[in-house]
Each structure stands twice: as structure tokens, then as C-alpha cells.
Amino acid sequence: MSAQAIWKGVIRFGEVSVPVKLYSAVEDRSVHFRLLHARDRLPVKQAMINPETDEIVPYDEIHRAYPIGEGTLVMFEQEELDALEPEAGRDIEILRFMPPEAIDHRWYDRPYYLGPDGSESAYFALAEALEHSGREGLARWVMRKKSYVAALRLHRGVPILMSLRHEEEVIPIDSLEPPKGKPLDARELDMARQLIGMLEAEFDPGQYHDEYRARVLELIEAKRQGKSVKVVPLRRREPSEDLSRALEASLKKERKRA
Numbered sequence: 263m264s265a266q267a268i269w270k271g272v273i274r275f276g277e278v279s280v281p282v283k284l285y286s287a288v289e290d291r292s293v294h295f296r297l298l299h300a301r302d303r304l305p306v307k308q309a310m311i312n313p314e315t316d317e318i319v320p321y322d323e324i325h326r327a328y329p330i331g332e333g334t335l336v337m338f339e340q341e342e343l344d345a346l347e348p349e350a351g352r353d354i355e356i357l358r359f360m361p362p363e364a365i366d367h368r369w370y371d372r373p374y375y376l377g378p379d380g381s382e383s384a385y386f387a388l389a390e391a392l393e394h395s396g397r398e399g400l401a402r403w404v405m406r407k408k409s410y411v412a413a414l415r416l417h418r419g420v421p422i423l424m425s426l427r428h429e430e431e432v433i434p435i436d437s438l439e440p441p442k443g444k445p446l447d448a449r450e451l452d453m454a455r456q457l458i459g460m461l462e463a464e465f466d467p468g469q470y471h472d473e474y475r476a477r478v479l480e481l482i483e484a485k486r487q488g489k490s491v492k493v494v495p496l497r498r499r500e501p502s503e504d505l506s507r508a509l510e511a512s513l514k515k516e517r518k519r520a
Contacts, residue, residue, distance in 0.1 A: 269405050270379055273388065273414070275356035280384045282354070284405075287373035287422065293478045347407045354403040354423070356414065362398050365413050369426045374412075376421040385421075392416040446505075453509040460516045 267283035274280075297306050310319045326343065327335040378385035392398070392415065399414035401423060412423040446454060484491050502508035 265375070267377065271352045271354045271403055271405075273354045273356065273376075273401070275399070278384075278388075280388045281379035281381050282376045282385065282421075283379045284423070285375040285377060287375050291472065291475065293475055293482075348404045348409040350407070351404055354401050354414075356399040356401050358400050359395065359397040360400060362396070362415065365398075365426065368432050371425040371427050374423045374425070376423060389416060389419060389421050392421060393419070450506055450509060453506075453513055457509060457512050457516065460513070460520065 265285045267285055269284040270281070271284065272279050272281050298304060299306050310321070310324055311317070312319055326338045326340070328338070329335055376385075398416075401410075401412045401414045403410055403412075410423075410425050411428070412425045414421060414423055416422070481491060481493070502511075
């Protein structure tokens with residue numbers, strides 16, 4: 263792999279141990295700006311300010327507190343919070359194996375590629391075992407003072423860890439009100455089926471990009487070249503109140519495009 267490993271660990275289940283390197287499978291491509299003072303264009307710095315005196319508070323004089331009610335705070339020393347951090351280690355413990363459909367997409371958080379760390383035979387044995395079993399593992403490990411749970415699975419022959427959100431982070435779907443409204447009549451249902459069929463296609467990630475980022479980069483390049491720039495805001499379509507008319511217009515548009 264040409265990417266740079268961000269961490270090393272050892273996958274363990276039973277008596278099996280597989281040394282691996284973790285590589286981030288995604289990266290932040292957001293455009294980041296520097297904050298400058300408008301008058302002299304010098305970089306500005308963030309600081310903690312006492313709201314009563316407007317004085318800067320040094321970092322070593324800042325304490326953490328948790329609000330538990332109106333006007334009530336529980337105070338903490340940094341040493342107390344440090345003592346709660348999970349114990350550091352290199353083990354990626356496989357807790358169990360399960361069918362791939364056992365974990366739905368709501369739980370997915372961040373993917374990591376796994377590469378061999380020395381023992382390539384053990385690494386490829388793991389990949390082959392995952393492929394032939396048709397199962398994925400549920401893993402647990404600690405990295406950089408944070409505990410993770412993840413699905414260990416195979417993607418195009420490469421083992422990956424898909425870190426998962428914890429139970430308290432996922433909102434149960436039954437907390438939402440079920441949809442209400444008039445059901446589609448036969449004509450509307452037929453048009454909806456036709457439209458869905460005309461829009462059916464394979465997922466091609468190359469067709470989908472961060473359009474806002476692209477517009478920002480175009481603006482940066484134009485300003486770098488000293489060009490006069492006129493920013494035209496994107497037009498936003500208003501939702502249609504007439505479903506039948508909207509379906510007819512959509513079908514007409516897709517037929518013309520075809």
C-alpha cells in the first residue's frame with residue numbers, strides 16, 4: 263500500500279494472531295481557511311476569555327465541569343478523567359463471527375484498511391478464511407486512548423475494519439412518527455413504478471463529488487489569477503404540492519433524456 267499506516271495492532275481470536283497495520287480508508291477533503299485580522303491580515307488565534315473581565319484565561323487554569331441541573335455543576339480534575347481512559351494495547355480482539363447482514367448501515371462509522379505487518383502468510387490466511395466463511399467478525403480494540411468496536415470484513419480481497427457507533431448514539435427508528443397521508447391511486451402508483459425503473463442504475467461513485475468544494479476551489483483559482491468573480495447562487499427547486507403533476511413532469515423529463 264502506498265498510504266501511510268496510522269496504527270499497528272494484532273488481530274486475535276482463539277490461538278490465532280495476525281499482525282496488521284491500519285490505514286484510514288477515507289480522508290477529509292474539506293477546504294480549510296486561515297482566519298485573519300481584516301485590518302492587517304495577520305493570523306488570529308483562539309483564546310479562552312473570562313466573560314466578566316474579558317481577560318484571557320491560561321490553559322492550566324481551565325477546569326472541566328458537567329452541568330446536571332440549573333446552576334449545578336460537577337467539577338473534574340484532569341487526572342480524574344485521565345484515569346477513566348481505556349488501557350492502551352495492540353490487541354484487536356475478535357469477539358464473535360456473524361452473517362454480514364447482521365449489522366445494518368445505521369451503525370457504520372469509519373472504515374479502515376488492514377495491511378500485513380511482517381507476517382504476510384498469516385494476513386493472507388485471514389483474508390482467505392473470511393472469504394470462504396461468508397462471515398464477518400465483531401472486533402474490539404483501543405487506539406489513541408479511545409475504545410472502538412468494529413466489523414471485520416473483506417472488501418475486494420482486502421480485510422477492513424468498519425468502526426461502529428455505540429448503542430446510545432443510534433436513535434431507534436420507532437422513535438419517529440410513522441408516515442401519514444393519502445395512499446397513491448393506481449395511476450400515480452404506475453407512474454411512480456415507471457419513474458423508479460427509468461432511474462434504476464448501478465452505483466458509480468465517480469459520478470458523485472462534493473460540488474460545494476469544487477465551486478470553492480474554482481473561486482480560489484479565479485481570485486488567485488486576479489479575475490473578476492461574480493458568484494451566482496444555486497437555484498433551489500420548490501417542492502411540488504401536486505404529486506400527479508410532479509410524476510408526469512419527471513417521466514417526461516426522463517423520456518426526453520433517454
